Amino acid sequence: MTSSDERSARAWLDGKGLPDAPVTDLLGARLAARRQARIADALVLAALIIVASLAQAASLNDSWSHRLVLLVLAAATAGLLVARLLIARRLAAADRRAGATLPRRAAHAVKPGWRVVLGPAHAAFGLATLGVAVALGLSALTVSDPLVRQGAVILLVAVLGVAAGTAVQLRQLLTSPVVAEDETSLTVDVIMRIEDARESTSPSVLWTLPVVLLCGFAPVWWNVAAFGAVVLGVAALALIHARTPASLATARQAMIVR
Secondary structure, three states: OOHHHHHHHHHHHHHOOOOOOOOOOHHHHHHHHHHHHHHHHHHHHHHHHHHHHHHHHHHHOOOHHHHHOOOOOOOOHHHHHHHHHHHEEEEEEEHHHHHHHOOOOOOOOOOOOOHHHHHHHHHHHHHHHHHHHHHHHHHHHOOOOOOHHHHHHHHHHHHHHHHHHHHHHHHHHHHHHOOOOHHHHHHHHHHHHHHHHHHHHHOHHHHHHHHHHHOOOHHHHHHHHHHHHHHHHHHHHHHHHOOOHHHHHEEEEOOOOO
């Protein structure tokens, strides 16, 4: 582990309320793998926004048929979904390699489920954000302007692609084995799962897609609804963060054997 990785791991532990926890090669390897995975996932999601925007621009060109635009978009969305699946699997493989170096594995009756990893509040917020994005797309389909309806279809395809990618990543998180050798590293493992889940369900892309694809084309009432949804979503997310216990407290509570 390089000195930079060691400092990064030390800062991560301090930020999570574990200043006395040792910086280990296991922790350094897992944090490095997560940094790479998050950068790759961010690039994939950015690519999805760009592809959807290009599809919307192509629909303005009469030389492109609407059916061809949708086929290209669907193929690109499927490819991006596969990319997110590969990113999740690569991260799981990195954890397995790190775990294979341990001289022993922690034995504990902990199997973090969705209530621990994501939490009811974040799960409800994620579903609500998805529902709002779908509702915006469906409401745009009722507009008589064919350009708006085409953009609505593009929006719905992209939103469903984001939802499928998030579901894939969450499933990977919930099924991956625990990688730990003692109580401290077990706590760290649960904290990492919580952070990974909240990162996977980040609403930023679902907030961005409707604005990028349809604002400027859709009626005023639709634009007001789209921006209002973002404002209310930011307020709701801030409230959830304020009321949700820290990941360390959640991890320690999950480790209590009843």
